[in-house]
Amino acid sequence: xxxxxxxxxxxxxxxxxxxxxxxxxxxxxxxxxxxxxxxxxxxxxxxxxxxxxxxxxxxxxxxxxxxxxxxxxxxxxxxxxxxxxxxxxxxxxxxxxxxxxxxxxxxxxxxxxxxxxxxxxxxxxxxxxxxxxxxxxxxxxxxxxxxxxxxxxxxxxxxxxxxxxxxxxxxxxxxxxxxxxxxxxxxxxxxxxxxxxxxxxxxxxxxxxxxxxxxxxxxxxxxxxxxxxxxxxxxxxxxxxxxxxxxxxxxxxxxxxxxxxxxxxxxxxxxxxxxxxxxxxxxxxxxxxxxxxxxxxxxxxxxxxxxxxxxxxxxxxxxxxxxxxxxxxxxxxxxxxx
Amino acid sequence: xxxxxxxxxxxxxxxxxxxxxxxxxxxxxxxxxxxxxxxxxxxxxxxxxxxxxxxxxxxxxxxxxxxxxxxxxxxxxxxxxxxxxxxxxxxxxxxxxxxxxxxxxxxxxxxxxxxxxxxxxxxxxxxxxxxxxxxxxxxxxxxxxxxxxxxxxxxxxxxxxxxxxxxxxxxxxxxxxxxxxxxxxxxxxxxxxxxxxxxxxxxxxxxxxxxxxxxxxxxxxxxxxxxxxxxxxxxxxxxxxxxxxxxxxxxxxxxxxxx
Numbered sequence: 001x002x003x004x005x006x007x008x009x010x011x012x013x014x015x016x017x018x019x020x021x022x023x024x025x026x027x028x029x030x031x032x033x034x035x036x037x038x039x040x041x042x043x044x045x046x047x048x049x050x051x052x053x054x055x056x057x058x059x060x061x062x063x064x065x066x067x068x069x070x071x072x073x074x075x076x077x078x079x080x081x082x083x084x085x086x087x088x089x090x091x092x093x094x095x096x097x098x099x100x101x102x103x104x105x106x107x108x109x110x111x112x113x114x115x116x117x118x119x120x121x122x123x124x125x126x127x128x129x130x131x132x133x134x135x136x137x138x139x140x141x142x143x144x145x146x147x148x149x150x151x152x153x154x155x156x157x158x159x160x161x162x163x164x165x166x167x168x169x170x171x172x173x174x175x176x177x178x179x180x181x182x183x184x185x186x187x188x189x190x191x192x193x194x195x196x197x198x199x200x201x202x203x204x205x206x207x208x209x210x211x212x213x214x215x216x217x218x219x220x221x222x223x224x225x226x227x228x229x230x231x232x233x234x235x236x237x238x239x240x241x242x243x244x245x246x247x248x249x250x251x252x253x254x255x256x257x258x259x260x261x262x263x264x265x266x267x268x269x270x271x272x273x274x275x276x277x278x279x280x281x282x283x284x285x286x287x288x289x290x291x292x293x294x295x296x297x298x299x300x301x302x303x304x305x306x307x308x309x310x311x312x313x314x315x316x317x318x319x320x321x322x323x324x325x326x327x328x329x330x331x332x333x334x335x336x337x338x
Numbered sequence: 339x340x341x342x343x344x345x346x347x348x349x350x351x352x353x354x355x356x357x358x359x360x361x362x363x364x365x366x367x368x369x370x371x372x373x374x375x376x377x378x379x380x381x382x383x384x385x386x387x388x389x390x391x392x393x394x395x396x397x398x399x400x401x402x403x404x405x406x407x408x409x410x411x412x413x414x415x416x417x418x419x420x421x422x423x424x425x426x427x428x429x430x431x432x433x434x435x436x437x438x439x440x441x442x443x444x445x446x447x448x449x450x451x452x453x454x455x456x457x458x459x460x461x462x463x464x465x466x467x468x469x470x471x472x473x474x475x476x477x478x479x480x481x482x483x484x485x486x487x488x489x490x491x492x493x494x495x496x497x498x499x500x501x502x503x504x505x506x507x508x509x510x511x512x513x514x515x516x517x518x519x520x521x522x523x524x525x526x527x528x529x530x531x532x533x534x535x536x537x538x539x540x541x542x543x544x545x546x547x548x549x550x551x552x553x554x555x556x557x558x559x560x561x562x563x564x565x566x567x568x569x570x571x572x573x574x575x576x577x578x579x580x581x582x583x584x585x586x587x588x589x590x591x592x593x594x595x596x597x
Binding site for chain 1: 392395397415416417418419420421423424425426427430431432433435436437440441444445447448452453478480496500
């Protein structure tokens, strides 16, 4: 009779630790920058430095956390929805869709928006978001609905490859867009302002709430499709709703920060290696873990080569890849990747 | 067809047809399975046994009529049906991350309000189910760390935790060793004694002959439906397996041996 309580206690402990880590990292994020680390209360007093903190470092740190949280949540939703531990948020083609949207706007604008894709262009942000959603819609249409997971995955691969190729073709045809395009593909939090943070915060709130409400479906699906249906779960409608959550969360993150690899894949794995929660708590914990991971990576990306900055997407790809490799070796030793 | 007349049907199918990938697997099956009895579905590989069971449970698209407890299957609301009919699938492997206890608790989903925490009754039912399948000792372990046979017992406990009137099981003996097969048999007998209806697809003919009634499926239709002790049922079984088996009495039960 004690084990459900133990599990809940473990999850609560993990959530507390992650929240504390988030707070500490946000403070650190405000202090670390290309001018080197310094005490951030001192910075607040100094006017120019204070402005740097308020207008650049704080919003970008918060943006890194929020984007990571959105990706972590999406990863947990995708892995539960497709019953596949290797599912990641971008597997319905949203990444390539977003890239194509960005490429179209860049080419149309003649590449003049090359400074970034955050505050300069609501156009770019909007194009990335619209592209991500359109790609998911296209995947759904190709798969003829949501009832067949395998068909959805295959359709996602097809849409991803084709849209990705189109995006590459477009930027190849107008070389002046290549730097901006590359910045998007690598992923960066450097250009996100307060408005971007607000957009992501709202998306995160909606996604977490909806995901939590639908979590019994993910629990049921872990038993397999037929069993889930035998338990009376309305699979079709709720799957569609979960896909909407997935599209919204990935779209919001990609639109602000570009393609950031591995956070969505690694965050749920990390949570499951520490605790074994049901789907609801898993979604929350994956969001918190994703936030911590990306914010930590962002701070490291600022610090490693200071005053030069490493694109955070490169860092997460290296760290996430290494983590998964380690997980694979450990999983092989204990009988399969889980 | 010496069907066990006189009892109301737990599940009744008329003209049940199922097409999978453009191929008709079931060609209009008529079948009435009595309540409070254990019915075993047997037949050669690819005969459509599993498809029949899925059709009876309403888990595949089908045409024709299926009634559950006297009411058309389509008229049942999802959760309501989920409380009355439990399903144990053949090939479904659960994701390995859930704890055994939490997984079995998922059997209580149709009984719980949406997002509600399980109450004392649910915990008691889950404990009872885990103890009934001797899986209580691993309640804290993740399902992914269990062996195939252990996992099968946990999945059986999950199905029992639904406490449904009708229990459909596809190949429930997979990976179970002989002592646990005997335990499973006792468990099914106990469920039937409590008035529940059990329908199983079985490959082990000797186990199937321990049921109350046998449904023999071949080529997508029902070839025979009769009591297990009926010699005519034995003849039908031998015939459907092309006289490659023979049924003998041994120590008060029937045994199917190859010849």
